[in-house]
Amino acid sequence: MxxxxxxxxxxxxxxxxxxxxxxxxxxxxxxxxxxxxxxxxxxxxxxxxxxxxxxxxxxxxxxxxxxxxxxxxxxxxxxxxxxxxxxxxxxxxxxxxxxxxxxxxxxxxxxxxxxxxxxxxxxxxxxxxxxxxxxxxxxxxxxxxxxxxxxxxxxxxxxxxxxxxxxxxxQRNLLQQLSPKWGGSWDAAHAFVRECTAAARPGDPQGVLVPELYLERWLELGPEAGGDFLRGPGIREEIAAAAATSVLHPAYRSRFGWVVAHSTFAMAFSLIGDLPRAAVHFRVLGGRASEGPWHYFPDPVAAHARHRDRALAKG
The missing domain is CATH 1.25.40 (Serine Threonine Protein Phosphatase 5, Tetratricopeptide repeat)
Structure with missing residues (x-):
């Protein structure tokens, strides 16, 4: 349990x-x-x-x-x-x-x-x-x-x-490199994500870079300030649009990447407090999870279970 x-x-x-x-x-x-x-x-x-x-x-x-x-x-x-x-x-x-x-x-x-x-x-x-x-x-x-x-x-x-x-x-690795913790800047990281998603076709997996970027910013700010940041103007809608054009698009196909992708969207929507959208991704996962991005929590298993159960109960 x-x-x-x-x-x-x-x-x-x-x-x-x-x-x-x-x-x-x-x-x-x-x-x-x-x-x-x-x-x-x-x-x-x-x-x-x-x-x-x-x-x-x-x-x-x-x-x-x-x-x-x-x-x-x-x-x-x-x-x-x-x-x-x-x-x-x-x-x-x-x-x-x-x-x-x-x-x-x-x-x-x-x-x-x-x-x-x-x-x-x-x-x-x-x-x-x-x-x-x-x-x-x-x-x-x-x-x-x-x-x-x-x-x-x-x-x-x-x-x-x-x-x-x-x-x-x-692309995920370069996104890390472009973040401030590796000598880059948030402007450079955001520009790179825009570059990748603009070049993607509907159903391509690049949409997951959007919540990954915002989770990096949440991590830098810390849970309280990071949560406030994620609930800021336009971010929820941007992540929702990224999900709609990637993992939730009918053309989406990913042999080995879908668990990480849905885990990332599930975590982002959970931290925003958008439980209905988080629940969509948790249901697709069906009890599975990926280490990233849940390893950002001290106890990834407990954090995933807590957010999943809350989302599925209310979403």
């Missing part, structure tokens, strides 16, 4: 919505390269491949398998990309998730060491395969972690977007 006692606790495991994630994770844990590589042979779109990379990079036991494949086949892709993703994960784990002011010099040094190893692999991949979307996406993450700045991050994004202009995972 949830903390309110009215419904089961939300399920944050991606395998609850996508059985492929469980199979891929198990294969990575077992060091079963034929099964892992078989999955990536079937993942064709950038967002599908980024989902697979995210699944395997959270499995530390996969690293020896990936090292062995790279040593055996030095130019093998996706093994080099997946190994680089392991290094990225290790670097960010050392850093932690808190603000930079709370990160020690030793943590930054450890993080940078792993990110530089990832960069070494990824530079080679993107040199040989300029259209490799997932390698460029990971290079956006390393650029942010290594503090390479706004211009370099935008250069990398532009190289990627020349081949894959609608790659949502990359």
């Amino acid at each position: 949830s903390s309110t006692g009215t419904a089961p606790a939300p399920v944050f495991d991606p395998a609850a919505a996508f059985p492929e994630a469980g199979v891929l994770r198990s294969a990575a844990e077992a060091g079963d390269w034929p099964t892992v590589s078989g999955f990536f042979a079937r993942f064709t779109s950038p967002d599908e491949r980024s989902f697979g990379v995210t699944t395997t990079m959270s499995v530390p036991a996969a690293e020896p398998m990936l090292r062995a494949v790279v040593e055996r086949e030095p130019r093998a892709e996706p093994a080099r990309v997946l190994l680089a993703a392991q290094y990225v994960q290790r670097g960010w784990t050392i850093r932690g998730t808190g603000p930079a002011a709370g990160v020690s010099r030793d943590q930054f040094a450890g993080m940078h060491e792993w990110l530089r190893q990832a960069e070494h692999l990824l530079i080679d991949v993107t040199a040989r395969e300029p259209a490799n979307a997932v390698a460029w996406w990971l290079r956006l993450i390393t650029a942010r972690g290594l503090g390479l700045g706004q211009s370099e991050a935008r250069r990398r994004y532009d190289r990627l977007a020349a081949h894959h202009p609608g790659f949502l995972a990359a």
Whole structure:
């Protein structure tokens, strides 16, 4: 039961919505390269491949398998990309998730060491395969972690977007880079979201960038001031329009992104206090949830259950 006692606790495991994630994770844990590589042979779109990379990079036991494949086949892709993703994960784990002011010099040094190893692999991949979307996406993450700045991050994004202009995972990462906490500005972040949503077709997933942006501003301001900000003029309507043209549009199709997208809209409408609109997204989720953006709360499971139960009871 949830903390309110009215419904089961939300399920944050991606395998609850996508059985492929469980199979891929198990294969990575077992060091079963034929099964892992078989999955990536079937993942064709950038967002599908980024989902697979995210699944395997959270499995530390996969690293020896990936090292062995790279040593055996030095130019093998996706093994080099997946190994680089392991290094990225290790670097960010050392850093932690808190603000930079709370990160020690030793943590930054450890993080940078792993990110530089990832960069070494990824530079080679993107040199040989300029259209490799997932390698460029990971290079956006390393650029942010290594503090390479706004211009370099935008250069990398532009190289990627020349081949894959609608790659949502990359857009999410650049949005982080453009926010003030990574040296950007809210004006730059808002302009980028407008750029992405203006280029999207009805039913494309880019609408989720709108609530993501506003949740970042809520996080910066804190719960009380952030809640007041979200209830400010026009924001509710802007997020509602973004939902209508993306996840709620009849043309919306997303093989692996729909849980994160509906979770994001559900959280945004919950914080605004628009329970009917929040309830729409919670009903689509059917008890599933994604770690982001609920990880902004100290207890994501309890926060999700509380907001879900309130929305479904009154919305």
